[in-house]
Amino acid sequence: MLNKKERAILDSKLKKIRLENDHTQPDMSRRCNISLRSYQRYELGERIPDVHLAIRIAEVLGIKNFTDFKELFKLPSENSSSEKQ
Numbered sequence: 001m002l003n004k005k006e007r008a009i010l011d012s013k014l015k016k017i018r019l020e021n022d023h024t025q026p027d028m029s030r031r032c033n034i035s036l037r038s039y040q041r042y043e044l045g046e047r048i049p050d051v052h053l054a055i056r057i058a059e060v061l062g063i064k065n066f067t068d069f070k071e072l073f074k075l076p077s078e079n080s081s082s083e084k085q
Contacts (some may be wrong), residue, residue: 006045014043014073017061031060 018028029039032053041047042057049057058069 004071014057017072018043021061023060028057028060032056 018025022029023054023064025039025043027035028051029036030052032039033056034053042053048054054069054072060073063069
């Protein structure tokens with residue numbers, strides 16, 4: 001389960017890119033073939049999509065750069081652990 005801070009960060013990244021691409025939440029859920037509530041949970045950071053769905057979301061949003069894709073679903077805790085290595 002994500003904490004409040006992690007949820008807010010995921011929400012802001014996914015929502016920001018969705019809005020930049022002029023997609024609505026219902027449009028994203030339809031294009032990704034998932035329920036609206038499922039998409040909303042991903043955007044709110046309540047859940048993290050599996051790799052196949054994350055790739056589909058990135059495709060719908062037009063994300064082709066691997067670095068941009070990684071950043072879309074990266075959690076703050078992953079940032080700190082990778083910096084320590």
